[in-house]
Amino acid sequence: MTGPQPRPEVLGVQPYVGGESHLPGVNRTIKLSSNEGAFGAPPGALAAYHAIAEEMFRYPDGGADRLREAIGRRFGLNPARIACGTGSDDLIGLLCHAYGGAGRDIVMSEHGFMIYQIAGTASGSRVVKAPERNLTADLDAMLAAVSPSTRLVFLANPNNPTGTMVPADDVARFRAALPPDILFVLDSAYAEYIDRSDYDAGEKLVGATDNTVMLRTFSKVFGMGGMRVGWAYGPPAVIDVLNRVREAFNVSVPAQAAAIAALQEPGWVEKVRDHNTLWRARLADGLRAAGITVWSHEGNFVLADFGTPEVANAADAFLRGRGIIVRKVGGYGLPHCLRITVGTADEVGLVIETLTAFMGQRRG
């Protein structure tokens, strides 16, 4: 073969396919395919974004000092133990880049978040998937998948796209059973949506061990997916590594300004969480009433299970015909399911109406 060639593992990566945004020939589309939420961005974040526009000729603060301080204040964490990324996807990639590589395996769960597999494979690691139970991470199976070559373990809690979570006590026991040379990455992208008392996003676990990192994002509850801001909270040695391998200016000027303002938006998280709790339940109930199986759901989306790929594909086509875009999850080994983001009250109503009509027509 002629021409430049990347490391062979790079061509083993299947490119990530995001939720679609547009449907040809449909005027109004309702996008419920990327868990962006029902409220858009916080008004204060938009104002900060506009206000900072004239500063775009300046390089950002590479250390994101003010943003890390604002995060620290908001969550009661030491800013020196925080590193920011271009979305948490960036941080996942950096952790794989730094701690993975040839001969350094990564363990994740069967239907775990796709970026772990993509970033892990690209880094040269072998990515080992542990089977799940009831579409929920099985921590015993994940422990069993750990070998002397394992260097990283990723757990999204709750997970995307399944929506299921593991209680804090089980996560802590799992953590305690992992060898100390394995970095445990707890991805809590949906932490703010959880209204259960047996949940911990990971702050405690990070504080108590030297090999746990918690990942968080501004893309979900803060409605800023387009700005690309995420952060890691971890032991000083891991934060030091991230600061060595990250791009020097990885969070842009407007992204930093908007994220700081988003943290200060009064009542925002409560408003989004309350809406989500109410309408997620209504969405799940409505789909169940239509005869669709809905898995337990802790994030800002539900996983609708149509039983077979054929029915899921037909449901997807039916929704698209009516301007509604949801997420196919065949790439996650769930071709019989569709992931549906909790939208506005109207959007939830329309999804229920449309899928009720779909199921009725099938029975017809």
Ligand SMILES: *Cc1c(COP(=O)(O)O)cnc(C)c1O
């Ligand atoms: C959305 C999501 C992320 C983060 O995305 P960024 O936009 O890159 O911050 C990370 N993990 C999970 C499980 C997610 O669903």
